Amino acid sequence: MLPFQPAPFPLARPRRLRSSPWIRRLVAETMLTPADLIWPLIVHDGAEDRAPVASMPGVFRLSPKAAARAAVEARDLGIPAVALFPNVGGEKDNVGTGATDPDGLIPDVIRAIKDAAPEIGVITDVALDCYTDHGHDGVMEDGRIVNDATLERLAEQAFIHAHAGADVVAPSDMMDGRIQAVREALEANGFQDTLILAYAAKYASCFYGPYRDAVGSSKSLTGDKKTYQMDYANADEALKEVAMDLSEGADAVMVKPGTPYLDVVRRVSETFRVPTFAYQVSGEYAMMRASIANGWLDEDRAILETLHGFKRAGAAGVLTYFAPQAARLLGA
Numbered sequence: 553m554l555p556f557q558p559a560p561f562p563l564a565r566p567r568r569l570r571s572s573p574w575i576r577r578l579v580a581e582t583m584l585t586p587a588d589l590i591w592p593l594i595v596h597d598g599a600e601d602r603a604p605v606a607s608m609p610g611v612f613r614l615s616p617k618a619a620a621r622a623a624v625e626a627r628d629l630g631i632p633a634v635a636l637f638p639n640v641g642g643e644k645d646n647v648g649t650g651a652t653d654p655d656g657l658i659p660d661v662i663r664a665i666k667d668a669a670p671e672i673g674v675i676t677d678v679a680l681d682c683y684t685d686h687g688h689d690g691v692m693e694d695g696r697i698v699n700d701a702t703l704e705r706l707a708e709q710a711f712i713h714a715h716a717g718a719d720v721v722a723p724s725d726m727m728d729g730r731i732q733a734v735r736e737a738l739e740a741n742g743f744q745d746t747l748i749l750a751y752a753a754k755y756a757s758c759f760y761g762p763y764r765d766a767v768g769s770s771k772s773l774t775g776d777k778k779t780y781q782m783d784y785a786n787a788d789e790a791l792k793e794v795a796m797d798l799s800e801g802a803d804a805v806m807v808k809p810g811t812p813y814l815d816v817v818r819r820v821s822e823t824f825r826v827p828t829f830a831y832q833v834s835g836e837y838a839m840m841r842a843s844i845a846n847g848w849l850d851e852d853r854a855i856l857e858t859l860h861g862f863k864r865a866g867a868a869g870v871l872t873y874f875a876p877q878a879a880r881l882l883g884a
Protein backbone atom coordinates (compact mmCIF):
# COMPACT_ATOMS: atom_id res chain seq x y z
CA MET A 553 0.00 0.00 0.00
CA LEU A 554 1.38 3.38 -0.98
CA PRO A 555 1.09 6.10 1.70
CA PHE A 556 -0.69 8.34 -0.84
CA GLN A 557 -2.75 8.02 -3.97
CA PRO A 558 -0.60 8.95 -6.97
CA ALA A 559 -2.20 11.44 -9.29
CA PRO A 560 -3.65 9.74 -12.33
CA PHE A 561 -2.16 9.96 -15.80
CA PRO A 562 -1.59 12.43 -17.40
CA LEU A 563 -0.87 14.50 -14.25
CA ALA A 564 1.50 11.82 -13.11
CA ARG A 565 4.05 10.73 -15.70
CA PRO A 566 6.63 8.61 -13.85
CA ARG A 567 8.90 8.75 -16.89
CA ARG A 568 9.70 12.40 -16.11
CA LEU A 569 11.91 11.19 -13.25
CA ARG A 570 13.79 8.88 -15.64
CA SER A 571 14.25 11.24 -18.56
CA SER A 572 17.99 11.83 -18.29
CA PRO A 573 21.01 10.52 -16.40
CA TRP A 574 21.29 13.48 -14.03
CA ILE A 575 17.74 13.13 -12.74
CA ARG A 576 18.05 9.34 -12.48
CA ARG A 577 21.16 9.83 -10.34
CA LEU A 578 19.45 12.45 -8.24
CA VAL A 579 16.42 10.32 -7.36
CA ALA A 580 18.18 6.95 -6.93
CA GLU A 581 16.81 5.38 -3.73
CA THR A 582 19.80 3.16 -2.98
CA MET A 583 23.51 3.24 -3.66
CA LEU A 584 26.22 0.64 -4.12
CA THR A 585 29.80 1.57 -3.22
CA PRO A 586 33.03 -0.39 -2.65
CA ALA A 587 32.28 0.00 1.09
CA ASP A 588 29.39 -2.45 0.60
CA LEU A 589 31.66 -5.28 -0.52
CA ILE A 590 33.36 -8.16 1.25
CA TRP A 591 35.79 -10.19 -0.85
CA PRO A 592 35.84 -13.95 -0.13
CA LEU A 593 39.34 -15.38 -0.57
CA ILE A 594 40.00 -19.09 -1.01
CA VAL A 595 43.39 -19.81 0.53
CA HIS A 596 45.46 -22.99 0.36
CA ASP A 597 48.56 -24.60 1.76
CA GLY A 598 49.58 -26.00 -1.62
CA ALA A 599 52.80 -25.09 -3.41
CA GLU A 600 51.40 -22.70 -6.01
CA ASP A 601 51.13 -19.01 -5.35
CA ARG A 602 47.81 -18.88 -7.26
CA ALA A 603 45.97 -21.97 -8.51
CA PRO A 604 42.87 -21.55 -10.68
CA VAL A 605 39.51 -22.99 -9.55
CA ALA A 606 38.03 -24.72 -12.60
CA SER A 607 34.37 -24.13 -11.77
CA MET A 608 34.97 -20.49 -10.80
CA PRO A 609 36.81 -18.78 -13.66
CA GLY A 610 38.72 -15.77 -12.35
CA VAL A 611 38.96 -17.19 -8.81
CA PHE A 612 42.24 -18.63 -7.53
CA ARG A 613 43.32 -20.59 -4.50
CA LEU A 614 45.86 -18.27 -2.91
CA SER A 615 48.99 -18.92 -0.88
CA PRO A 616 49.30 -16.86 2.34
CA LYS A 617 51.58 -14.44 0.45
CA ALA A 618 49.11 -14.09 -2.42
CA ALA A 619 46.28 -13.57 0.09
CA ALA A 620 48.27 -10.74 1.68
CA ARG A 621 48.66 -9.15 -1.76
CA ALA A 622 44.92 -9.52 -2.33
CA ALA A 623 44.26 -7.75 0.97
CA VAL A 624 46.45 -4.85 -0.16
CA GLU A 625 44.49 -4.77 -3.43
CA ALA A 626 41.21 -4.74 -1.46
CA ARG A 627 42.44 -1.86 0.68
CA ASP A 628 43.48 0.14 -2.38
CA LEU A 629 40.06 -0.45 -3.92
CA GLY A 630 38.19 0.71 -0.82
CA ILE A 631 36.87 -2.76 0.03
CA PRO A 632 36.56 -2.87 3.84
CA ALA A 633 37.04 -6.58 4.50
CA VAL A 634 38.02 -9.98 3.19
CA ALA A 635 36.57 -13.35 4.25
CA LEU A 636 38.84 -16.39 4.36
CA PHE A 637 38.00 -19.96 3.29
CA PRO A 638 40.61 -22.72 3.48
CA ASN A 639 41.66 -25.52 1.16
CA VAL A 640 43.96 -27.68 3.24
CA GLY A 641 45.88 -30.73 2.08
CA GLY A 642 47.06 -33.46 4.42
CA GLU A 643 45.15 -35.78 6.70
CA LYS A 644 41.55 -35.05 7.65
CA ASP A 645 39.57 -36.74 10.41
CA ASN A 646 36.10 -36.95 11.96
CA VAL A 647 36.52 -34.02 14.35
CA GLY A 648 38.42 -31.75 11.96
CA THR A 649 41.58 -31.59 14.06
CA GLY A 650 43.22 -29.21 11.58
CA ALA A 651 40.60 -26.56 12.33
CA THR A 652 42.12 -25.81 15.72
CA ASP A 653 45.82 -25.86 14.82
CA PRO A 654 47.20 -22.50 16.00
CA ASP A 655 49.90 -22.79 13.33
CA GLY A 656 47.47 -23.90 10.64
CA LEU A 657 46.72 -22.27 7.31
CA ILE A 658 44.09 -19.77 8.47
CA PRO A 659 46.14 -18.39 11.40
CA ASP A 660 49.09 -18.05 8.98
CA VAL A 661 46.98 -16.17 6.46
CA ILE A 662 45.48 -13.90 9.12
CA ARG A 663 48.96 -12.94 10.29
CA ALA A 664 50.20 -12.38 6.72
CA ILE A 665 47.24 -10.11 5.95
CA LYS A 666 47.55 -8.18 9.21
CA ASP A 667 51.22 -7.58 8.38
CA ALA A 668 50.52 -6.35 4.85
CA ALA A 669 47.26 -4.44 5.24
CA PRO A 670 46.37 -3.95 8.91
CA GLU A 671 43.50 -1.63 8.05
CA ILE A 672 41.54 -4.41 6.30
CA GLY A 673 38.93 -6.33 8.31
CA VAL A 674 39.59 -10.06 8.40
CA ILE A 675 36.58 -12.36 8.63
CA THR A 676 37.05 -16.09 9.16
CA ASP A 677 34.76 -19.03 8.49
CA VAL A 678 34.02 -21.00 11.63
CA ALA A 679 33.04 -24.50 10.49
CA LEU A 680 34.69 -27.89 10.27
CA ASP A 681 33.81 -28.93 6.70
CA CYS A 682 37.19 -28.06 5.19
CA TYR A 683 38.94 -30.18 7.82
CA THR A 684 36.73 -33.26 8.25
CA ASP A 685 37.19 -36.49 6.29
CA HIS A 686 33.40 -36.63 5.66
CA GLY A 687 33.13 -33.00 4.50
CA HIS A 688 30.41 -32.08 7.01
CA ASP A 689 30.41 -28.99 9.22
CA GLY A 690 30.22 -30.97 12.43
CA VAL A 691 31.40 -34.05 14.25
CA MET A 692 29.82 -37.29 13.01
CA GLU A 693 28.62 -40.20 15.15
CA ASP A 694 26.81 -43.20 13.67
CA GLY A 695 26.29 -41.27 10.44
CA ARG A 696 24.68 -38.29 12.20
CA ILE A 697 26.08 -34.81 12.76
CA VAL A 698 26.03 -34.32 16.53
CA ASN A 699 25.25 -30.81 17.65
CA ASP A 700 26.68 -30.33 21.13
CA ALA A 701 29.98 -32.12 20.59
CA THR A 702 30.49 -29.86 17.57
CA LEU A 703 29.98 -26.70 19.65
CA GLU A 704 33.18 -27.28 21.61
CA ARG A 705 35.16 -27.67 18.39
CA LEU A 706 33.67 -24.47 16.91
CA ALA A 707 34.33 -22.46 20.08
CA GLU A 708 37.97 -23.56 20.03
CA GLN A 709 38.29 -22.79 16.32
CA ALA A 710 36.86 -19.29 16.84
CA PHE A 711 39.29 -18.71 19.70
CA ILE A 712 42.24 -19.81 17.50
CA HIS A 713 41.15 -17.35 14.80
CA ALA A 714 40.68 -14.47 17.25
CA HIS A 715 44.03 -15.23 18.84
CA ALA A 716 45.72 -15.07 15.41
CA GLY A 717 44.17 -11.63 14.86
CA ALA A 718 40.82 -12.18 13.13
CA ASP A 719 38.50 -9.20 13.54
CA VAL A 720 35.31 -11.11 12.84
CA VAL A 721 34.52 -14.79 13.30
CA ALA A 722 31.68 -16.02 11.14
CA PRO A 723 30.13 -19.36 12.13
CA SER A 724 28.72 -20.91 8.95
CA ASP A 725 27.97 -24.37 10.33
CA MET A 726 24.29 -24.00 11.37
CA MET A 727 24.63 -25.96 14.62
CA ASP A 728 22.13 -24.82 17.28
CA GLY A 729 23.65 -22.75 20.07
CA ARG A 730 27.00 -22.10 18.41
CA ILE A 731 26.81 -18.33 18.69
CA GLN A 732 26.49 -18.62 22.45
CA ALA A 733 29.34 -21.15 22.61
CA VAL A 734 31.58 -18.93 20.49
CA ARG A 735 30.66 -15.76 22.41
CA GLU A 736 31.40 -17.41 25.74
CA ALA A 737 34.77 -18.70 24.52
CA LEU A 738 35.72 -15.23 23.26
CA GLU A 739 34.63 -13.54 26.49
CA ALA A 740 36.46 -16.06 28.65
CA ASN A 741 39.70 -15.56 26.76
CA GLY A 742 39.91 -11.78 26.55
CA PHE A 743 38.46 -11.40 23.06
CA GLN A 744 35.36 -9.46 24.01
CA ASP A 745 35.94 -7.06 21.09
CA THR A 746 35.93 -9.75 18.41
CA LEU A 747 32.82 -9.46 16.28
CA ILE A 748 30.55 -12.38 15.45
CA LEU A 749 28.89 -12.42 12.05
CA ALA A 750 26.41 -15.29 12.20
CA TYR A 751 25.47 -17.17 9.06
CA ALA A 752 22.07 -17.21 10.72
CA ALA A 753 19.87 -18.16 7.78
CA LYS A 754 21.94 -20.51 5.71
CA TYR A 755 20.04 -22.75 3.35
CA ALA A 756 20.91 -26.22 2.07
CA SER A 757 21.70 -25.16 -1.47
CA CYS A 758 22.98 -26.54 -4.74
CA PHE A 759 24.68 -23.18 -5.27
CA TYR A 760 27.58 -24.14 -2.98
CA GLY A 761 28.80 -26.73 -5.50
CA PRO A 762 31.69 -24.78 -7.03
CA TYR A 763 32.87 -23.67 -3.56
CA ARG A 764 33.10 -27.27 -2.43
CA ASP A 765 35.36 -27.89 -5.45
CA ALA A 766 37.39 -24.83 -4.52
CA VAL A 767 38.00 -25.91 -0.93
CA GLY A 768 38.28 -29.58 -1.83
CA SER A 769 35.37 -30.87 0.25
CA SER A 770 33.18 -32.10 -2.59
CA LYS A 771 35.18 -35.31 -3.09
CA SER A 772 34.75 -36.30 0.53
CA LEU A 773 31.23 -35.04 1.27
CA THR A 774 28.88 -37.89 2.11
CA GLY A 775 25.17 -37.19 1.70
CA ASP A 776 23.76 -33.68 2.05
CA LYS A 777 23.59 -31.01 4.76
CA LYS A 778 19.82 -30.93 5.13
CA THR A 779 19.79 -31.92 8.81
CA TYR A 780 21.46 -28.64 9.73
CA GLN A 781 21.20 -26.17 6.84
CA MET A 782 17.72 -24.77 6.22
CA ASP A 783 15.03 -26.00 3.85
CA TYR A 784 14.55 -23.53 1.01
CA ALA A 785 10.79 -23.82 1.42
CA ASN A 786 11.03 -21.79 4.63
CA ALA A 787 11.22 -18.08 5.39
CA ASP A 788 9.51 -17.64 8.80
CA GLU A 789 12.07 -20.08 10.13
CA ALA A 790 14.84 -17.69 9.05
CA LEU A 791 13.41 -15.06 11.40
CA LYS A 792 13.56 -17.52 14.29
CA GLU A 793 17.17 -18.44 13.46
CA VAL A 794 18.17 -14.78 13.29
CA ALA A 795 16.38 -13.95 16.56
CA MET A 796 18.19 -16.79 18.34
CA ASP A 797 21.61 -15.82 17.00
CA LEU A 798 21.11 -12.20 18.00
CA SER A 799 20.00 -13.21 21.49
CA GLU A 800 23.13 -15.37 21.79
CA GLY A 801 25.45 -12.46 21.01
CA ALA A 802 25.79 -12.11 17.24
CA ASP A 803 26.74 -8.58 16.13
CA ALA A 804 25.55 -9.02 12.58
CA VAL A 805 23.78 -11.72 10.60
CA MET A 806 23.94 -13.21 7.16
CA VAL A 807 21.55 -14.75 4.67
CA LYS A 808 22.99 -17.27 2.24
CA PRO A 809 22.80 -17.89 -0.73
CA GLY A 810 22.05 -14.43 -2.14
CA THR A 811 20.02 -13.65 -5.22
CA PRO A 812 17.49 -16.52 -4.90
CA TYR A 813 16.94 -15.49 -1.25
CA LEU A 814 16.51 -11.71 -1.47
CA ASP A 815 13.03 -12.03 0.04
CA VAL A 816 14.71 -13.38 3.18
CA VAL A 817 17.26 -10.54 3.17
CA ARG A 818 14.38 -8.06 2.99
CA ARG A 819 12.41 -9.67 5.83
CA VAL A 820 15.42 -10.06 8.12
CA SER A 821 16.72 -6.52 7.59
CA GLU A 822 13.26 -5.01 8.03
CA THR A 823 12.32 -7.09 11.06
CA PHE A 824 15.51 -6.80 13.09
CA ARG A 825 17.18 -3.59 11.92
CA VAL A 826 20.63 -5.04 12.51
CA PRO A 827 23.45 -5.21 9.95
CA THR A 828 22.29 -7.92 7.58
CA PHE A 829 24.76 -9.30 5.08
CA ALA A 830 24.16 -11.56 2.12
CA TYR A 831 26.44 -13.90 0.22
CA GLN A 832 26.45 -14.05 -3.56
CA VAL A 833 27.77 -17.61 -3.43
CA SER A 834 29.99 -19.65 -5.71
CA GLY A 835 27.16 -21.11 -7.77
CA GLU A 836 25.74 -17.67 -8.47
CA TYR A 837 29.20 -16.54 -9.52
CA ALA A 838 29.70 -19.61 -11.74
CA MET A 839 26.27 -19.20 -13.33
CA MET A 840 27.01 -15.60 -14.24
CA ARG A 841 30.54 -16.37 -15.42
CA ALA A 842 29.24 -19.09 -17.75
CA SER A 843 26.70 -16.76 -19.34
CA ILE A 844 29.25 -13.98 -19.63
CA ALA A 845 31.75 -16.35 -21.28
CA ASN A 846 29.09 -17.29 -23.83
CA GLY A 847 28.32 -13.68 -24.59
CA TRP A 848 24.79 -14.07 -23.20
CA LEU A 849 25.14 -11.51 -20.43
CA ASP A 850 27.03 -8.25 -20.36
CA GLU A 851 29.67 -8.73 -17.68
CA ASP A 852 29.83 -5.27 -16.10
CA ARG A 853 26.11 -4.65 -16.13
CA ALA A 854 25.30 -8.12 -14.73
CA ILE A 855 27.72 -7.62 -11.85
CA LEU A 856 26.43 -4.19 -10.90
CA GLU A 857 22.76 -5.06 -11.29
CA THR A 858 22.89 -8.19 -9.14
CA LEU A 859 24.94 -6.47 -6.44
CA HIS A 860 22.65 -3.48 -6.42
CA GLY A 861 19.72 -5.83 -5.88
CA PHE A 862 21.19 -6.81 -2.51
CA LYS A 863 21.29 -3.17 -1.41
CA ARG A 864 17.71 -2.62 -2.55
CA ALA A 865 16.67 -5.67 -0.51
CA GLY A 866 18.15 -4.07 2.60
CA ALA A 867 21.59 -5.69 2.86
CA ALA A 868 24.32 -3.77 4.68
CA GLY A 869 26.89 -5.45 2.47
CA VAL A 870 27.52 -8.37 0.11
CA LEU A 871 30.10 -11.10 0.06
CA THR A 872 30.98 -11.53 -3.59
CA TYR A 873 33.76 -13.06 -5.65
CA PHE A 874 33.23 -10.12 -7.99
CA ALA A 875 34.29 -7.66 -5.25
CA PRO A 876 37.50 -6.26 -6.81
CA GLN A 877 35.94 -6.05 -10.26
CA ALA A 878 32.82 -4.38 -8.89
CA ALA A 879 34.91 -1.89 -6.90
CA ARG A 880 36.74 -0.95 -10.10
CA LEU A 881 33.46 -0.52 -11.96
CA LEU A 882 32.26 1.71 -9.15
CA GLY A 883 35.19 3.96 -9.81
CA ALA A 884 37.43 3.04 -6.90
Ligand SMILES: NCc1[nH]cc(CCC(=O)O)c1CC(=O)O
Nearest residue numbers: 679681724759760763833834835
Ligand atom coordinates in the same frame (compact mmCIF):
# COMPACT_ATOMS: atom_id res chain seq x y z
N1 LIG B 1 31.20 -23.96 6.07
C1 LIG B 1 30.74 -24.19 4.84
C2 LIG B 1 30.68 -23.09 3.85
N2 LIG B 1 31.17 -21.85 4.02
C3 LIG B 1 30.95 -21.13 2.84
C4 LIG B 1 30.27 -21.97 1.95
C5 LIG B 1 29.81 -21.67 0.57
C6 LIG B 1 30.36 -20.48 -0.11
C7 LIG B 1 30.06 -20.43 -1.57
O1 LIG B 1 29.38 -21.31 -2.13
O2 LIG B 1 30.53 -19.47 -2.20
C8 LIG B 1 30.11 -23.20 2.58
C9 LIG B 1 29.49 -24.33 1.85
C10 LIG B 1 28.73 -25.38 2.52
O3 LIG B 1 28.00 -25.13 3.47
O4 LIG B 1 28.85 -26.51 2.06
Ligand SMILES: [Mg+2]
Nearest residue numbers: 726727728793
Ligand atom coordinates in the same frame (compact mmCIF):
# COMPACT_ATOMS: atom_id res chain seq x y z
MG1 LIG C 1 20.71 -21.40 14.27
